[in-house]
Amino acid sequence: xxxxxxxxxxxxxxxxxxxxxxxxxxxxxxxxxxxxxxxxxxxxxxxxxxxxxxxxxxxxxxxxxxxxxxxxxxxxxxxxxxxxxxxxxxxxxxxxxxxxxxxxxxxxxxxxxxxxxxxxxxxxxxxxxxxxxxxxxxxxxxxxxxxxxxxxxxxxxxxxxxxxxxxxxxxxxxxxxxxxxxxxxxxxxxxxxxxxxxxxxxxxxxxxxxxxxxxxxxxxxxxxxxxxxxxxxxxxxxxxxxxxxxxxxxxxxxxxxxxxxxxxxxxxxxxxxxxxxxxxxxxxxxxxxxxxxxxxxxxxxxxxxxx
Amino acid sequence: xxxxxxxxxxxxxxxxxxxxxxxxxxxxxxxxxxxxxxxxxxxxxxxxxxxxxxxxxxxxxxxxxxxxxxxxxxxxxxxxxxxxxxxxxxxxxxxxxxxxxxxxxxxxxxxxxxxxxxxxxxxxxxxxxxxxxxxxxxxxxxxxxxxxxxxxxxxxxxxxxxxxxxxxxxxxxxxxxxxxxxxxxxxxxxxxxxxxxxxxxxxxxxxxxxxxxxxxxxxxxxxxxxxxxxxxxxxxxxxxxxxxxxxxxxxxxxxxxxxxxxxxxxxxxxxxxxxxxxxxxxxxxxxxxxxxxx
Numbered sequence: 001x002x003x004x005x006x007x008x009x010x011x012x013x014x015x016x017x018x019x020x021x022x023x024x025x026x027x028x029x030x031x032x033x034x035x036x037x038x039x040x041x042x043x044x045x046x047x048x049x050x051x052x053x054x055x056x057x058x059x060x061x062x063x064x065x066x067x068x069x070x071x072x073x074x075x076x077x078x079x080x081x082x083x084x085x086x087x088x089x090x091x092x093x094x095x096x097x098x099x100x101x102x103x104x105x106x107x108x109x110x111x112x113x114x115x116x117x118x119x120x121x122x123x124x125x126x127x128x129x130x131x132x133x134x135x136x137x138x139x140x141x142x143x144x145x146x147x148x149x150x151x152x153x154x155x156x157x158x159x160x161x162x163x164x165x166x167x168x169x170x171x172x173x174x175x176x177x178x179x180x181x182x183x184x185x186x187x188x189x190x191x192x193x194x195x196x197x198x199x200x201x202x203x204x205x206x207x208x209x210x211x212x213x214x215x216x217x218x219x220x221x222x223x224x225x226x227x228x229x230x231x232x233x234x235x236x237x238x239x240x241x242x243x244x245x246x247x248x249x250x251x252x253x254x255x256x257x258x259x260x261x262x263x264x265x266x267x268x269x270x271x272x273x274x275x276x277x278x279x280x281x282x283x284x285x286x287x288x289x290x291x292x293x294x295x296x297x298x299x300x301x302x303x304x305x306x307x
Numbered sequence: 308x309x310x311x312x313x314x315x316x317x318x319x320x321x322x323x324x325x326x327x328x329x330x331x332x333x334x335x336x337x338x339x340x341x342x343x344x345x346x347x348x349x350x351x352x353x354x355x356x357x358x359x360x361x362x363x364x365x366x367x368x369x370x371x372x373x374x375x376x377x378x379x380x381x382x383x384x385x386x387x388x389x390x391x392x393x394x395x396x397x398x399x400x401x402x403x404x405x406x407x408x409x410x411x412x413x414x415x416x417x418x419x420x421x422x423x424x425x426x427x428x429x430x431x432x433x434x435x436x437x438x439x440x441x442x443x444x445x446x447x448x449x450x451x452x453x454x455x456x457x458x459x460x461x462x463x464x465x466x467x468x469x470x471x472x473x474x475x476x477x478x479x480x481x482x483x484x485x486x487x488x489x490x491x492x493x494x495x496x497x498x499x500x501x502x503x504x505x506x507x508x509x510x511x512x513x514x515x516x517x518x519x520x521x522x523x524x525x526x527x528x529x530x531x532x533x534x535x536x537x538x539x540x541x542x543x544x545x546x547x548x549x550x551x552x553x554x555x556x557x558x559x560x561x562x563x564x565x566x567x568x569x570x571x572x573x574x575x576x577x578x579x580x581x582x583x584x585x586x587x588x589x590x591x592x593x594x595x596x597x598x599x600x601x
Binding site for chain 2: 014015018019022023026027029136139140141142144145147148152156241244245248249252253263264267268270272275276279282283286
């Protein structure tokens with residue numbers, strides 16, 4: 001088990017390295033630099049700026065300086081917000097994104113699994129159809145469409161919940177963003193769960209358990225649930241990634257001060273340093289989450305370890 | 308042969324069987340019909356409307372939908388006809404989806420077939436590469452590309468397509484592994500056909516089934532991605548428009564001009580729904596495992 005975990009850990013290194021390298025060179029390929037503004041700066045100021053951001057050195061050397069700094073945890077300066085460097089801006093936004101993401105993640109898992117189990121148990125009966133319809137809506141309607149509709153209904157018409165912003169950080173400000181963020185994942189998880197549970201319930205060992213006279217609920221909880229959870233667990237890694245990209249939209253729409261909104265603003269303002277730093281940060285986060293999920297998966301399913 | 312086997316009906320090919328199953332799937336057939344209507348409307352419809360997507364009607368700003376004014380879907384703040392804009396946006400979304408899917412198919416099929424056919428170290432290296440890219444959040448890469456190279460529609464096509472090929476490559480590789488064991492490949496090899504010719508002349512044509520199914524499942528994903536990027540402001544730019552851009556604009560003014568949100572939103576949702584049903588229908592129809600007697 002430990003060996004598997006170590007192996008997995010080592011395999012993330014090339015992923016991260018390629019990600020950082022690709023991002024760095026894509027950005028340097030960009031025509032024009034970040035300081036080619038409307039106003040022509042005197043040559044000496046340009047030179048100073050270039051020297052400050054190491055832009056005067058050969059590109060390979062810049063690359064090694066950047067990678068060295070990233071390894072030390074320094075993501076470099078922001079080109080637009082000069083008062084804060086990239087790491088500081090990320091630190092400001094991170095708590096909001098983490099709260100939003102983790103609440104949505106937990107909600108998606110809990111409701112998704114519950115709905116999937118219901119769907120499997122009431123297969124092809126009314127509760128299953130209703131759930132199927134809700135799942136389909138969650139899958140088909142993109143989050144940037146669900147968000148304004150919910151804002152319109154619950155924020156403006158019914159006035160139950162605030163339309164956006166973080167306010168004093170109370171739960172009421174979190175409800176709509178979390179629901180929008182979690183909805184597609186509730187749909188996917190319950191779909192996976194339903195399919196897997198139906199398959200497991202048809203398998204021979206469940207029939208054996210039933211024939212031994214165990215109660216239906218005991219068969220489901222003790223025998224069927226764990227194997228049926230496997231596809232859901234393997235989905236959680238990618239789901240963490242989708243949650244992050246979802247938070248780009250959700251934070252922008254609801255005006256939440258998280259990393260996603262910083263990223264979008266930086267990208268729209270061509271703040272190269274910030275975009276690069278944020279992408280790298282996201283990658284590390286996603287790769288780490290994937291790693292954790294894989295290890296949990298191996299722990300649940302011994303076959304994975306021995307492959 | 309039929310005389311000895313005494314089949315009750317004439318033999319049917321796999322394709323005929325699959326098409327029969329598809330035709331029996333009401334959801335997929337209705338979706339196919341609706342999608343065809345949408346496509347026709349998007350490509351032919353604009354010629355029957357007296358307004359185009361970019362010129363303002365100076366007599367009608369912010370008018371709600373009405374039959375009398377001729378603006379059946381109303382107009383926006385700049386007096387542009389929403390019906391024309393929605394149809395145009397649908398067309399852009401469809402074209403992006405088509406081009407990106409073709410790009411994804413070309414890259415994915417060549418990559419997967421070559422990796423699967425040659426096998427060994429090359430296969431390992433190529434699939435490892437796919438694994439690595441798979442682990443990265445590609446939407447961030449697309450945004451990065453759009454930032455760096457400017458918001459160019461053609462780049463958008465290529466960028467989405469170039470990042471959607473990974474699953475295709477995996478599926479194709481798996482199929483290739485089984486096809487290359489077959490006799491006709493061995494015969495081709497014995498006849499001295501060059502390896503790359505075998506891949507593209509003998510293996511790729513046999514991959515059509517799974518490729519078509521997966522492509523059908525990819526299209527709605529790409530439509531959603533394009534709308535997502537356009538919504539965030541990284542996709543199609545003014546005065547061109549796409550459904551995502553229209554929804555973004557409509558969302559800002561939904562309180563006062565709600566029709567600007569509802570019409571494009573309905574088009575997008577209906578389109579995605581139809582594509583999803585068709586993709587699922589194709590998969591069910593061609594997936595022979597489901598119809599095996601248990």
